[in-house]
Amino acid sequence: MTAKLAVVTGGARGLGVAIAQLLAERGHHLLLVDRDPAVADTAEELSREGCEASSVVADLTEDAGVGAVVDAVRRRGGLDVLVNNAGITRDARLSKMDVDDFAAVVDVNLIAPMRLTQALVDDFRDGAAVVNMSSRAALGNFGQTNYVTSKSGLVGYTRGLALAWAPRVRVNAVAPGLIDSAMSRAMPEDVLAGLVAKVPADRIGEPSDVARAVAYLVSEDASYVTGQVLIVCGGRSVAP
Numbered sequence: 001m002t003a004k005l006a007v008v009t010g011g012a013r014g015l016g017v018a019i020a021q022l023l024a025e026r027g028h029h030l031l032l033v034d035r036d037p038a039v040a041d042t043a044e045e046l047s048r049e050g051c052e053a054s055s056v057v058a059d060l061t062e063d064a065g066v067g068a069v070v071d072a073v074r075r076r077g078g079l080d081v082l083v084n085n086a087g088i089t090r091d092a093r094l095s096k097m098d099v100d101d102f103a104a105v106v107d108v109n110l111i112a113p114m115r116l117t118q119a120l121v122d123d124f125r126d127g128a129a130v131v132n133m134s135s136r137a138a139l140g141n142f143g144q145t146n147y148v149t150s151k152s153g154l155v156g157y158t159r160g161l162a163l164a165w166a167p168r169v170r171v172n173a174v175a176p177g178l179i180d181s182a183m184s185r186a187m188p189e190d191v192l193a194g195l196v197a198k199v200p201a202d203r204i205g206e207p208s209d210v211a212r213a214v215a216y217l218v219s220e221d222a223s224y225v226t227g228q229v230l231i232v233c234g235g236r237s238v239a240p
């Protein structure tokens with residue numbers, strides 16, 4: 001079988017690295033995208049492990065950045081998997097939230113995936129799959145009106161795109177809960193412990209939990225699954 005090209009945005013660190021590593025283990029070639037030049041290190045490490053991997057440094061909120069990704073995909077002859085994983089937070093109570101911080105989060109988390117998918121529409125090979133990285137926070141979270149808006153908007157975009165592109169390309173979303181990451185480690189220890197205590201699975205999620213959900217959704221096992229959201233939160237979304 002010919003290896004499939006997977007494009008993973010936000011591939012410089014965190015969940016993007018875990019997703020890239022697992023897709024590489026499952027036989028994909030990788031094209032990693034990030035505005036952080038450290039994305040080249042992830043690609044180098046994957047190459048050392050035997051994966052055909054390259055990277056593009058690009059800001060996905062800019063036309064030039066999206067154009068650079070499209071060029072790189074075309075040099076590699078098209079793509080089979082796109083994981084729109086790059087994302088940011090700029091938390092504040094709504095009464096104190098700067099409009100620019102609201103717009104910036106929506107721009108990176110929602111508009112950038114739209115720009116990229118639209119620009120790549122002709123480059124997806126038949127049977128391709130897109131996964132958009134939403135969040136359990138799409139259901140609601142204090143102090144994150146901008147993030148909640150962007151991640152619930154991304155669920156709507158997933159549903160719309162799934163319908164627009166069926167049957168050629170499947171489009172789904174993964175919505176992680178609390179995951180062990182730079183974001184969660186930045187919280188005060190007691191706050192983090194309080195949040196973990198609310199998780200029915202009784203532990204914080206690992207990046208690999210999210211990566212396995214992504215790997216499932218882009219695999220043949222999910223060939224009849226499109227327009228869906230897989231919430232990976234240890235049951236937090238059903239807890240009172």
Ligand SMILES: NC(=O)c1ccc[n+]([C@@H]2O[C@H](COP(=O)([O-])OP(=O)(O)OC[C@H]3O[C@@H](n4cnc5c(N)ncnc54)[C@H](O)[C@@H]3O)[C@@H](O)[C@H]2O)c1
Pocket residue numbers: 009010011012013014015016033034035036058059060061085086087088108112133134135136175176177178179180181182183184
């Ligand atoms: N970590 C969690 O607990 C958690 C939970 C739910 C959802 N998520 C989502 O998962 C995704 C990854 O989270 P993470 O914890 O790995 O975050 P992270 O901050 O560690 O990594 C995000 C990456 O996205 C890149 N990025 C940001 N803006 C960009 C832009 N404009 N263009 C290109 N690259 C850009 C950053 O440089 C960074 O490398 C995000 O979309 C986040 O919202 C994370």
